[in-house]
Amino acid sequence: MASAYKTLERVRAKLYWDLRENFPLAFRTGNLVTTLHLTPPGDAYPVVGTFYRHVFNVIRDYFESSGSSFEGIIPKRKTILANKVQYADLAVEIVIDSQVVGHIIYDIAHSRWRFRPLYSTVYKMIEKETGFFAKTSLPRLSRGFVIKSGDIISANLPKSDEYIALASRDYRYLGVGVLLKNRRIYVLKSWTRTPYGNLEGDPNWSKVVSVHRQYLEEKKEEAVSFIRSIYEKYKLPVVISFSGGKDSLVTLHLVLEALGNEKVTVLFNNTGIEFPETVEYVKKTADFMGLNLIIANAGEAFWRGFSVMGPPARDFRWCCKVTKFAPTARVLKQIFPDGALSFVGQRKFESVLRARSPRVWQNAWLPGIIAASPIHEWTALDVWLYIFMERLPLNPLYYYGLDRLGCWLCPASEMGEFELAKSVRRDLYERWEKELESFALSHSLGRDWLRLGLWRWVKVPKDISRLAESVQEDNARGATVSWHLLDSMVVFKLENPRQVPTLTKLQNLSHTSKELLESIESISFDEKEITVKLTRRDKSIVEQLERVVIRAFYCVECLECANWCPRGAIRLDKERGGILILEDNCIQCGICNAKCPIAEYTLKLKSSKADKQSRSFN
Numbered sequence: 001m002a003s004a005y006k007t008l009e010r011v012r013a014k015l016y017w018d019l020r021e022n023f024p025l026a027f028r029t030g031n032l033v034t035t036l037h038l039t040p041p042g043d044a045y046p047v048v049g050t051f052y053r054h055v056f057n058v059i060r061d062y063f064e065s066s067g068s069s070f071e072g073i074i075p076k077r078k079t080i081l082a083n084k085v086q087y088a089d090l091a092v093e094i095v096i097d098s099q100v101v102g103h104i105i106y107d108i109a110h111s112r113w114r115f116r117p118l119y120s121t122v123y124k125m126i127e128k129e130t131g132f133f134a135k136t137s138l139p140r141l142s143r144g145f146v147i148k149s150g151d152i153i154s155a156n157l158p159k160s161d162e163y164i165a166l167a168s169r170d171y172r173y174l175g176v177g178v179l180l181k182n183r184r185i186y187v188l189k190s191w192t193r194t195p196y197g198n199l200e201g202d203p204n205w206s207k208v209v210s211v212h213r214q215y216l217e218e219k220k221e222e223a224v225s226f227i228r229s230i231y232e233k234y235k236l237p238v239v240i241s242f243s244g245g246k247d248s249l250v251t252l253h254l255v256l257e258a259l260g261n262e263k264v265t266v267l268f269n270n271t272g273i274e275f276p277e278t279v280e281y282v283k284k285t286a287d288f289m290g291l292n293l294i295i296a297n298a299g300e301a302f303w304r305g306f307s308v309m310g311p312p313a314r315d316f317r318w319c320c321k322v323t324k325f326a327p328t329a330r331v332l333k334q335i336f337p338d339g340a341l342s343f344v345g346q347r348k349f350e351s352v353l354r355a356r357s358p359r360v361w362q363n364a365w366l367p368g369i370i371a372a373s374p375i376h377e378w379t380a381l382d383v384w385l386y387i388f389m390e391r392l393p394l395n396p397l398y399y400y401g402l403d404r405l406g407c408w409l410c411p412a413s414e415m416g417e418f419e420l421a422k423s424v425r426r427d428l429y430e431r432w433e434k435e436l437e438s439f440a441l442s443h444s445l446g447r448d449w450l451r452l453g454l455w456r457w458v459k460v461p462k463d464i465s466r467l468a469e470s471v472q473e474d475n476a477r478g479a480t481v482s483w484h485l486l487d488s489m490v491v492f493k494l495e496n497p498r499q500v501p502t503l504t505k506l507q508n509l510s511h512t513s514k515e516l517l518e519s520i521e522s523i524s525f526d527e528k529e530i531t532v533k534l535t536r537r538d539k540s541i542v543e544q545l546e547r548v549v550i551r552a553f554y555c556v557e558c559l560e561c562a563n564w565c566p567r568g569a570i571r572l573d574k575e576r577g578g579i580l581i582l583e584d585n586c587i588q589c590g591i592c593n594a595k596c597p598i599a600e601y602t603l604k605l606k607s608s609k610a611d612k613q614s615r616s617f618n
């Protein structure tokens with residue numbers, strides 16, 4: 001965790017503010033410019049559209065609940081920034097007039113938005129005795145300290161858990177806290193007071209773009225020459241991954257500038273759980289730009305996977321393989337059998353993983369694909385300003401405050417992001433919540449599992465689980481196969497298989513491993529049980545057998561295995577469902593068994609729980 005923070009700290013975006021004109025700058029110029037000190041990685045982006053209204057509504061509600069208003073405290077400017085910060089759920093710091101005025105937070109415990117005033121806002125609240133505040137007789141304030149009722153000189157305290165602006169005796173220290181019982185206040189954060197004033201001027205984003213024109217042209221030139229040099233180096237057909245997001249839009253534009261429309265294919269991966277708005281936007285954009293658009297469609301694969309695996313989670317992301325890698329690899333293999341150069345809109349400020357990624361790399365999940373990111377060094381502000389400058393058509397979902405688009409039920413999302421997205425597509429979430437509800441009910445997962453979004457983890461992190469009344473152990477995910485040993489016999493028990501268990505199917509799938517095939521003496525089928533008599537009691541054989549059983553009867557037809565098969569020996573089994581191994585073509589290399597995401601994630605989950613089965617071999 002500490003090293004992750006260090007990585008983000010190291011790549012921290014450098015942003016500035018023009019104090020005379022009052023707007024953000026991506027570069028330092030002139031004397032009246034200050035550096036913005038944002039929480040790492042500081043990848044701040046413009047607050048626009050409905051999200052702008054949302055931010056000020058949350059601020060207004062906070063002040064109104066104290067019987068006051070934010071007028072004279074927080075100026076309502078046209079150019080303001082938001083920067084995501086670490087919190088139990090979605091939290092962004094809001095930058096106005098070069099200052100972090102506070103955080104907009106989604107409070108999952110109470111399912112509501114909150115405003116936490118900071119720095120310039122606290123300074124003004126104390127100065128004007130506005131909003132919820134407490135002036136104390138204490139010489140200083142420090143984080144974690146509890147202010148007693150007797151230490152409070154004057155105050156306007158909330159009846160609920162709203163944040164309170166705090167000041168020490170001589171106002172040298174300011175802070176923010178929350179009310180405890182008996183009129184005591186817990187100090188959440190404190191700092192040394194700095195006087196703040198409002199800046200003059202209220203320019204719009206067009207003005208900001210005009211100041212950045214030369215800067216953006218230089219960035220564009222660098223990216224275009226990078227694209228051309230990589231293209232020359234690899235001499236591979238070019239494909240652009242266009243997700244419908246802002247980063248891929250800019251990448252698309254840069255690659256077209258560098259290579260022209262003729263040389264490129266645009267690939268959109270429709271995971272089947274994209275916002276319908278994104279699908280429509282991608283098609284319209286491709287049409288408008290006259291692009292050769294190929295769609296890697298996962299169809300209903302997610303829902304088939306859900307019926308076997310349960311909801312995906314941050315630590316159980318079977319969904320990416322099934323809905324992204326499998327259809328994308330299939331399409332790329334068909335169109336570019338000898339490999340391709342894929343340009344993607346990946347930036348180092350987005351995550352620790354991306355901060356550590358090089359600008360050009362070999363894609364581990366897409367064989368033969370070299371990936372390159374022309375905008376690796378671009379900040380979110382660079383991307384937004386470039387879009388404004390080039391007047392590129394932006395996915396309308398960004399105007400709702402959705403900073404990261406993609407699968408609408410992605411478990412990596414915060415609950416606050418789902419809340420923002422619900423304002424656009426409530427219907428999608430109603431369906432998802434129903435699915436989750438019935439899953440929770442049938443596995444006795446408790447009401448917090450849904451309410452707090454605990455479904456987003458198999459192993460719930462401590463900062464989230466402490467918000468729950470109780471956290472039930474989540475043993476509900478993965479293909480429901482279990483087995484036990486009886487001497488040299490393995491007895492498999494199957495619950496809710498997707499394919500009807502038959503001997504033919506199991507024999508067909510067993511063909512993928514020579515070692516396994518040679519170790520099977522006999523197979524017998526009972527109602528829900530399969531008994532396999534082995535020639536030897538061997539852990540690795542049983543593990544191979546378990547993979548084969550999962551593939552034979554819980555296949556979700558993603559065809560990821562077929563992508564990896566060196567002999568093209570895997571087909572969909574039209575008669576029985578699932579897949580069919582063309583035994584004459586199969587060389588029994590076993591790759592397909594290793595690459596099946598349903599088997600892989602089910603077994604990974606089991607091994608992380610060190611279940612009794614693996615211990616029974618000791």
Ligand code: SF4
Pocket residue numbers: 551554555556557558559560561562578579595596597598599
């Ligand atoms: S067996 Fe193949 S098609 Fe079926 S789920 Fe596994 S990888 Fe997908």
Ligand code: SF4
Pocket residue numbers: 511512513564565566567568569570581585586587588589590591592593
């Ligand atoms: S990957 Fe292909 S050749 Fe290898 S075992 Fe599987 S089906 Fe056979």
